[in-house]
Amino acid sequence: METAYQGFAQQQPGDVIVLSASDILSLLAGREKELIEVVRQAYIAHARGESALPPSPFLRFANHPKNRIIAKPAYLGESFETAGIKWISSFPDNYQFGLLRASAVIILNSVKTGFAEAILEGSVISAKRTAASAALAARLLQSETQPESIGIIACGVINFEITRFLLAEFPTVKNLVIFDIDHERAVQYKSRCETNFETPNITIANDINTVLSSTSIISIATTETTPHIFEISACQPGSNILHISLRDFSPEVILSCDNIVDDVEHICSAQTSVHLAEQKINHRHFIRGSIGDILCGKILAKPTPSAITIFSPFGLGILDLAVAKLVHESGIVRNLGTVIPSFGCLPHE
Template sequence: MLIIGHRDVRRVLDGAEDAVLAAVRHAYLRHSAGDTALPHSVFLRFPDNPHDRIIGLPGYLGGGEGRRPVAGLKWIASFPGNVPEGMPRASATMILNSLLTGRPLAVLESATISARRTAASAALAAAALPGVPRDTGVSLVGCGVINAETLHFLRLTVPGLSEVTVFDLDRERAEAFAARCARRYGAALTVRVVDRVESALVAHRLVSVATTAAVPHLDLAPCRPGTLVLHLSLRDIRIPTVLAADNVVDDPDHVCRAATSLHLAEQRVGHREFIRTTVGALLRDPHPAPRAAERLTVFSPFGLGVLDLAVADLVLTGAHRAGLGVPVPDFLPDPEAEDLPSIP
């Protein structure tokens, strides 16, 4: 078995954005074709601390197109209280298993994998739901890791993106985010920090929302008609706004649970007819139609475990090729080497 830590995961994925986009696209297409097994995620919550949670995402992703099938489990913790202490909100581990023996092949640090598959998902949705005229700017609501990665991937799938408006409840955090963007992208991006979320929502017709909100709070009325909102944190948008929007998801059964905005909307009206389509269906179309010009389009991805599997397998392949990771040959018992009790 191979243990692949954070630095080695980064060594494989840094500069491999096109490969990550291709892996996530493959996962969506296989899921749309029914070539996945994806049980509902398991949420571990704590009676005395409703803000923290650990989520288990098991799954199987079929192969094809030169890719091998993959099975495994992501175990991801979300502890928002880490952020004021200078630590990332999320930490994650992934186990990949052999489909021949069931034995574990690798254990990977997966916070980076999780962030980049989320960003790739958002970027693919933005490409599949183009604006007319084309988007040249994006507003980022929430200045954490997810929106940093989302901006990076959007620059690959939305040609001409040159303006960024950022908002965070913590003004200092937003300023630090903008400074990092300036260092990373230089003159290629103009970054502006605003003090009100309404100013961010109206600034551009492409908006990415990635916060730690636990209950819906965001009214999208300031958004201009034809805006695409990448609703990555899933619990921000108020129910009437969801019901009035053109809704695209990754999987209706997965996104309509765990008190997401869409789950609460379903509970209110008793159906899911407000969901128009899935991103997998959109990606099958070689000529994507522009998004609705007179209403909001909201993309709400639950974050399917098969996306993590696709990117984790990309990391495992790259680690083997580059000789990265720490082999643990004696992690599992070896029946031939063990002193087994005799059978009478």
């Protein structure tokens, strides 16, 4: 769809630009490395205190405990200077109806006027900022080591994007080892990877332990709501686990590992595995620090080369804002989206 504008500077106060999923996919295609850098800068701004992240309320449904809708309001300063909110739902049974598990909308607000400036489909942005965060964490934790294999546990949309970003960050990867409790989904995932990527060798594992033992970088993005992994002795020394789905590990596993998070306050909520570990021992000292601490040089990426590190990112609204701002500005430059003129209230005469 075409807008009435040919340049970013011409958007007027009160106008709102609407960007669809197809618009956003077009605008972000092939920009994985750029998105990783955007996410890096957002984490640094957050670590410096140039952000505001109120608690994220969860809307739950008594008769459908797996379903939820989360509000993620945020402000991000420094070079971003933007505010807004993401409203994101997770309905795991949508797969039975041929629908995606997650859907979302993001609203960007001007920090000068408070007016809404853009309404963006949010699930694409959410998936890509999650993947960029995971790839950034993997790079930091791996240091200069160039991995030849990656492990994937749960073959859904999020891990597909993470695979895309990890392959962009680590061109040395030659092997993917994947697992899903639904074998047919793993087969489809393998086929999709072969179609979309310059595909390394892909092996479908029979169980989680095979994935843990096969590679030092593992991404877990399930839809589980309670712990189901109670020991990780199969892991290689120095493994780095991207615990994207947050609730897979028992408290005992968390407490046995080196733990890095995106934000301590946020991750210690909503019955995440880290939250359960905190409740078990009544303190947070087992959390060594945040990814922002690593980026700002406050802590080392790894305490020892052989440590097994679990990165548990709650998923901060500032990342959605950072990527959404890039999309918003890129969309106007490329004349993509739909403009709603004078969407906001006009001054009284």
